[in-house]
Amino acid sequence: MREHDHNACVERVISYAEERSKESSFRFTPVRRRVLEILLEEHRALGAYDLLKRLEAEGMKAQPPIAYRALEFLEKHGFVHKLERLNAFVACMHPEDDHEAAFVVCRECHAVAETQGPSEISKLQDSAAEIGFSVENVFVEVQGLCPDCAPKT
Amino acid sequence: MREHDHNACVERVISYAEERSKESSFRFTPVRRRVLEILLEEHRALGAYDLLKRLEAEGMKAQPPIAYRALEFLEKHGFVHKLERLNAFVACMHPEDDHEAAFVVCRECHAVAETQGPSEISKLQDSAAEIGFSVENVFVEVQGLCPDCAPKT
DNA sequence: AGCTGATCTGTTATAATGTTACGCTCGCAC
DNA sequence: GTGCGAGCGTAACATTATAACAGATCAGCT
Numbered sequence: 001m002r003e004h005d006h007n008a009c010v011e012r013v014i015s016y017a018e019e020r021s022k023e024s025s026f027r028f029t030p031v032r033r034r035v036l037e038i039l040l041e042e043h044r045a046l047g048a049y050d051l052l053k054r055l056e057a058e059g060m061k062a063q064p065p066i067a068y069r070a071l072e073f074l075e076k077h078g079f080v081h082k083l084e085r086l087n088a089f090v091a092c093m094h095p096e097d098d099h100e101a102a103f104v105v106c107r108e109c110h111a112v113a114e115t116q117g118p119s120e121i122s123k124l125q126d127s128a129a130e131i132g133f134s135v136e137n138v139f140v141e142v143q144g145l146c147p148d149c150a151p152k153t
Numbered sequence: 154m155r156e157h158d159h160n161a162c163v164e165r166v167i168s169y170a171e172e173r174s175k176e177s178s179f180r181f182t183p184v185r186r187r188v189l190e191i192l193l194e195e196h197r198a199l200g201a202y203d204l205l206k207r208l209e210a211e212g213m214k215a216q217p218p219i220a221y222r223a224l225e226f227l228e229k230h231g232f233v234h235k236l237e238r239l240n241a242f243v244a245c246m247h248p249e250d251d252h253e254a255a256f257v258v259c260r261e262c263h264a265v266a267e268t269q270g271p272s273e274i275s276k277l278q279d280s281a282a283e284i285g286f287s288v289e290n291v292f293v294e295v296q297g298l299c300p301d302c303a304p305k306t
Numbered sequence: 307a308g309c310t311g312a313t314c315t316g317t318t319a320t321a322a323t324g325t326t327a328c329g330c331t332c333g334c335a336c
Numbered sequence: 337g338t339g340c341g342a343g344c345g346t347a348a349c350a351t352t353a354t355a356a357c358a359g360a361t362c363a364g365c366t
Contacts, residue, residue, distance in 0.1 A: 027313075027314075027362085029314070029315085031314090031315080032314095047351085047352075048352070048353075049351070049352070061315080061316060061317090063316070063317060063318085064352080064353065064354080065315085065316085065317085065353090065354075065355090066315075066316080068352095068353065068354075069314080069315080073314095084237040084238045084292075084294070085237045085292055087323095087351085087352060087353090102277065104277070104281050104286055104288075106286070107289065113281075113284065113286070115277070115280065124255065124257070124268070124293075124295055125295075127268065128257050128266075128295060128297065131266070131300070132299070132300035132303070133257055133259070133266070133297055133298065133299050133300065134297045134298050134303055135257075135295055135296075135297040136260065136296050136297040136298070137295070137296045137297070138293070138294070138295050138296075139237075139238055139292070139293070139294045139295075139296065140277075140291070140292070140293050141237070141291075141292045142277055142278075142281060142288055142290070142291050142292075143288075143289050143290045143291075143292070144281065144286055144287045144288040144289040144290070145286070145287050145289070146285070146286050147284070147285035147286065150285070150287055180333095180342075180343075182343070182344085184343090184344080185343095200322085200323080201323070201324075202322070202323070214344080214345060214346090216345070216346060216347085217323085217324065217325080218324090218325080218326090218344085218345085218346085219344075219345080221323095221324065221325080222343080222344080226343095240322085240323065240324090240352095
């Protein structure tokens with residue numbers, strides 16, 4: 001859950017997004033870029049209104065739809081994930097993989113570790129298919145306390 | 154995902170709750186009881202405000218805290234679960250088991266099937282423990298379309 | 307360059323979801 | 337009865353999310 005070279009991974013993801021935007025039809029506009037940068041830098045989950053405060057502090061326009069639209073876009077393209085339990089958003093650290101994700105989230109500081117979704121998801125899908133249910137998405141969120149927030153012993 | 158004897162299972166859970174309330178210190182008050190009944194009868198996820206509308210229609214007092222308090226109580230005692238993805242609540246069909254649950258939820262009609270939480274949850278807990286993270290809860294929600302809502306072929 | 311259609315942004319307003327705070331009542335232990 | 341804690345009633349408010357529409361910008365075309 002701890003230190004690694006943030007700058008490197010932020011830049012890596014951003015330039016990956018830039019490449020993707022060139023070769024495909026999606027537009028990596030300033031708002032979208034800035035929202036992704038903020039989430040990457042924070043490396044934890046932020047609410048839409050937290051993002052708005054940040055954007056506003058930086059002199060950007062900041063009504064709710066601004067944030068929600070950017071987030072919707074970024075989520076659709078796999079750059080951010082929404083944590084349902086927290087109503088908050090977190091940047092994906094490896095958007096190049098098309099992955100089923102699972103999240104380990106600190107209840108206190110909202111630090112997030114993204115892990116591989118359990119392989120048993122496929123079992124769930126099988127049993128869902130048996131009852132005629134077509135699976136679209138699987139959400140797995142583990143809630144608890146990270147080392148920093150755990151009560152010091 | 155289909156028909157079974159609703160009355161029977163509603164009554165079963167309600168009387169189980171009543172028993173529990175006698176032998177322990179919790180109080181199964183009219184509001185709490187009615188909220189649980191409604192959720193059991195519906196057999197699908199309802200939002201807090203949907204519940205409030207129902208309560209109001211039945212002549213009960215119905216400000217938000219009424220519903221949220223009842224739901225909080227019922228959740229704490231294992232009678233209802235919250236579906237984070239939907240901001241909605243669903244009655245538990247087997248509150249006697251102390252279980253990790255996983256939910257299969259129809260995006261359209263909010264029908265819910267509760268299944269056993271994947272056993273891989275324990276793996277998640279192990280790997281979380283390795284990084285010093287203490288797990289409190291695991292949420293698994295599968296989103297898709299139930300047979301009734303799937304586009305007819 | 308100028309037009310055009312599609313996409314994105316800016317803005318206002320509003321909806322949906324959830325919480326705080328405070329006072330009253332009721333059941334129960336003493 | 338008195339006191340206390342749990343639960344309810346109520347008003348106000350906080351947070352999260354969306355609708356609707358106008359204006360700006362961009363890519364492709366001629």
